[in-house]
Amino acid sequence: xxxxxxxxxxxxxxxxxxxxxxxxxxxxxxxxxxxxxxxxxxxxxxxxxxxxxxxxxxxxxxxxxxxxxxxxxxxxxxxxxxxxxxxxxxxxxxxxxxxxx
Amino acid sequence: xxxxxxxxxxxxxxxxxxxxxxxxxxxxxxxxxxxxxxxxxxxxxxxxxxxxxxxxxxxxxxxxxxxxxxxxxxxxxxxxxxxxxxxxxxxxxxxxxxxxxxxxxxxxxxxxxxxxxxxxxxxxxxxxxxxxxxxxxxxxxxxxxxxxxxxxxxxxxxxxxxxxxxxxxxxxxxxxxxxxxxxxxxxxxxxxxxxxxxxxxxxxxxxxxxxxxxxxxxxxxxxxxxxxxxxxxxxxxxxxxxxxxxxxxxxxxxxxxxxxxxxxxxxxxxxxxxxxxxxxxxxxxxxxxxxxxxxxx
Numbered sequence: 457x458x459x460x461x462x463x464x465x466x467x468x469x470x471x472x473x474x475x476x477x478x479x480x481x482x483x484x485x486x487x488x489x490x491x492x493x494x495x496x497x498x499x500x501x502x503x504x505x506x507x508x509x510x511x512x513x514x515x516x517x518x519x520x521x522x523x524x525x526x527x528x529x530x531x532x533x534x535x536x537x538x539x540x541x542x543x544x545x546x547x548x549x550x551x552x553x554x555x556x557x
Numbered sequence: 558x559x560x561x562x563x564x565x566x567x568x569x570x571x572x573x574x575x576x577x578x579x580x581x582x583x584x585x586x587x588x589x590x591x592x593x594x595x596x597x598x599x600x601x602x603x604x605x606x607x608x609x610x611x612x613x614x615x616x617x618x619x620x621x622x623x624x625x626x627x628x629x630x631x632x633x634x635x636x637x638x639x640x641x642x643x644x645x646x647x648x649x650x651x652x653x654x655x656x657x658x659x660x661x662x663x664x665x666x667x668x669x670x671x672x673x674x675x676x677x678x679x680x681x682x683x684x685x686x687x688x689x690x691x692x693x694x695x696x697x698x699x700x701x702x703x704x705x706x707x708x709x710x711x712x713x714x715x716x717x718x719x720x721x722x723x724x725x726x727x728x729x730x731x732x733x734x735x736x737x738x739x740x741x742x743x744x745x746x747x748x749x750x751x752x753x754x755x756x757x758x759x760x761x762x763x764x765x766x767x768x769x770x771x772x773x774x775x776x777x778x779x780x781x782x783x784x785x786x787x788x789x790x791x792x793x794x795x796x797x798x799x800x801x802x803x804x805x806x807x808x809x810x811x812x813x814x815x816x817x818x819x820x821x822x823x824x825x826x827x828x829x830x831x832x833x834x835x836x837x838x839x840x841x842x843x844x845x846x847x848x849x850x851x852x853x854x
Contacts, residue, residue: 522741
């Protein structure tokens with residue numbers, strides 16, 4: 457279990473926003489917590505998976521994609537803010553994320 | 558940019574929205590092409606409208622429009638001196654790839670699409686087959702579900718390590734969909750398709766004579782790369798074999814792209830509507846880029 461610092465939170469936020477800005481060909485200042493990943497950015501689930509892989513490598517995480525899928529079923533992610541929050545939870549809890557209500 | 562490889566998509570799931578504008582920008586009369594397909598095949602796509610009537614749910618018309626746009630893109634790229642090193646294709650993208658390599662004419666490609674669709678539709682029209690895309694599970698995860706639930710489904714396309722296309726009867730596909738969701742699939746999409754393309758269920762006996770009647774098939778003028786066996790298709794005989802095998806053989810798109818990257822390909826151009834191939838490529842290892850048309854012209 458990783459202790460989440462302000463530095464990690466800022467890092468996750470920057471990576472997520474930079475990633476979507478590049479992939480979706482928009483400026484970073486056009487993306488905020490309320491930006492809808494699918495409706496506003498034309499994002500897709502493979503982007504979602506790629507970001508998870510990126511964080512897995514960066515933070516050496518023990519997390520199965522299936523676990524995230526199961527978690528997402530209960531806690532759907534639609535906006536950039538929700539995605540950032542989920543990535544932070546993944547870093548903090550790894551596979552135990554599934555046990556969070 | 559190195560000499561790129563042109564990749565031709567199967568059909569369109571979602572338009573970028575600028576496809577027709579790109580074609581018209583280069584002086585092509587798109588509407589005339591729509592009428593040409595109607596006259597040549599009887600498939601009426603003349604009321605196509607990318608915003609309001611784009612045939613996304615019409616299996617045959619979707620294929621025909623995808624073919625048309627892909628062929629026009631190929632012509633535009635060549636007219637801008639962007640010519641391919643290799644040419645490859647996913648699934649029904651074979652026909653526009655063959656047009657690009659001058660193996661078949663535009664009209665003959667449209668005729669083949671119609672003939673293939675009619676043959677397969679006749680074989681499967683009352684059998685309720687469906688195609689399901691699963692993202693976020695591995696092949697083993699999917700096979701485990703199929704075995705556990707005793708489902709008669711077949712993995713027919715591997716897009717990448719996290720994305721697969723499965724065909725089966727509607728009831729089995731629905732059970733698979735629900736089980737995959739419970740197992741942790743990130744995304745599940747049922748395609749608007751009723752034919753089990755690339756499945757061993759397809760019986761192609763007698764197809765060859767019907768498909769190729771009056772069709773001239775030439776040797777490819779560019780290096781055509783098979784997504785069935787990852788080998789070069791270098792003569793007209795192999796082209797015909799590929800067209801037939803492409804109907805009932807499982808496709809490993811991941812392996813095809815990795816093989817091309819190993820051959821030294823660094824630049825791919827998605828030569829068709831939408832951007833599905835670019836999206837799929839995210840999980841391929843290697844130093845490469847996939848460009849859409851709007852980046853190039």
